[in-house]
Amino acid sequence: MFTGKGGVGKTTMAAASALKYAAVGKTLLISTDPSGSLSTIFGCSLAGRVVPVGENLEAVELTRQLILKLWREKFADEIYTVLSSFLPVGREILDYIEGAPGIDEEFMLDYLLTMARSGSYEVIVWDTAPTVTTLNLLFVQRLFYSHLTAAQKVYLKVKSVFHQVDPLALIDKWLQLTADIITLLKTDTRAWVVANPECLPVEQALDIAGALSDFGIGVNGFILNKLLPEEVCRGHAFWNAKYEAQQLWRRHLDASAGSRPVLEICDLADNLNSRAGLERVIPFLAPE
Ligand SMILES: Nc1ncnc2c1ncn2[C@@H]1O[C@H](COP(=O)(O)OP(=O)(O)OP(=O)(O)O)[C@@H](O)[C@H]1O
Numbered sequence: 001m002f003t004g005k006g007g008v009g010k011t012t013m014a015a016a017s018a019l020k021y022a023a024v025g026k027t028l029l030i031s032t033d034p035s036g037s038l039s040t041i042f043g044c045s046l047a048g049r050v051v052p053v054g055e056n057l058e059a060v061e062l063t064r065q066l067i068l069k070l071w072r073e074k075f076a077d078e079i080y081t082v083l084s085s086f087l088p089v090g091r092e093i094l095d096y097i098e099g100a101p102g103i104d105e106e107f108m109l110d111y112l113l114t115m116a117r118s119g120s121y122e123v124i125v126w127d128t129a130p131t132v133t134t135l136n137l138l139f140v141q142r143l144f145y146s147h148l149t150a151a152q153k154v155y156l157k158v159k160s161v162f163h164q165v166d167p168l169a170l171i172d173k174w175l176q177l178t179a180d181i182i183t184l185l186k187t188d189t190r191a192w193v194v195a196n197p198e199c200l201p202v203e204q205a206l207d208i209a210g211a212l213s214d215f216g217i218g219v220n221g222f223i224l225n226k227l228l229p230e231e232v233c234r235g236h237a238f239w240n241a242k243y244e245a246q247q248l249w250r251r252h253l254d255a256s257a258g259s260r261p262v263l264e265i266c267d268l269a270d271n272l273n274s275r276a277g278l279e280r281v282i283p284f285l286a287p288e
């Protein structure tokens, strides 16, 4: 996964890495950012569908619409059977449940899990939404897990009301799904945290690296993106001041990163939102 503050270069790094991985094995590039820009980079709509965008490379931008459609296909019938067995409700109850906070986040990660389990890809590169949204996405998992654990107790008390269906079996299934997602994140996921050499992006990068580690997600390291080249800045008061300010935050990140590597990418002063742009980024990425 590629994470970090808004606008720092997550999508660019994720897409360039995906191209790099595609040279060695089948790769899927997924964006869970509702305002994602992968479609612009690859020059075709990736909203809500998996599209081949190169040799060994497929990409998709997850939309709320797609996620809720998949949610309905997978779970709606079961939920309706449970609810309608003790409440006089029609299927419109599903519209109501669909609007509950966290449902789309939960199933975005279910989509990742499904793709990971499909066995079709060697690597899945996950381009995330900016920091806070992504952390919410992760913490909703834990919340959902404890919510379902509490739900088990509630349903046990009212078990006698149900005929034909066993809501506990459904809750067990959901609990298992959430546990599987948490396992996927903890065991098969590695994060690169992207930052620009400025105060807030660096501070946020350090915070998110800490939060990911606490969650149990391995952090590969940091990508410090858009460094100004010294030779271009020297001799110009404005650019020199900017260069010095960047160096301050570069040193701060280096000092705080501990044993984690900090990859550096200079400002390429060009539009990178194309395949050719991504090719320029690849040489800076870690050799894995
Ligand atoms: N090293 C670089 N040199 C020049 N331009 C860059 C560099 N890295 C990224 N950019 C450009 O900066 C802009 C923002 O990058 P990108 O979209 O990858 O950031 P992001 O973190 O995904 O943003 P968001 O939080 O909005 O999703 C893009 O136009 C991209 O082409």
Ligand SMILES: [Mg+2]
Pocket: 010, 011, 012, 033, 036, 037, 127, 128
């Ligand atoms: Mg992005």
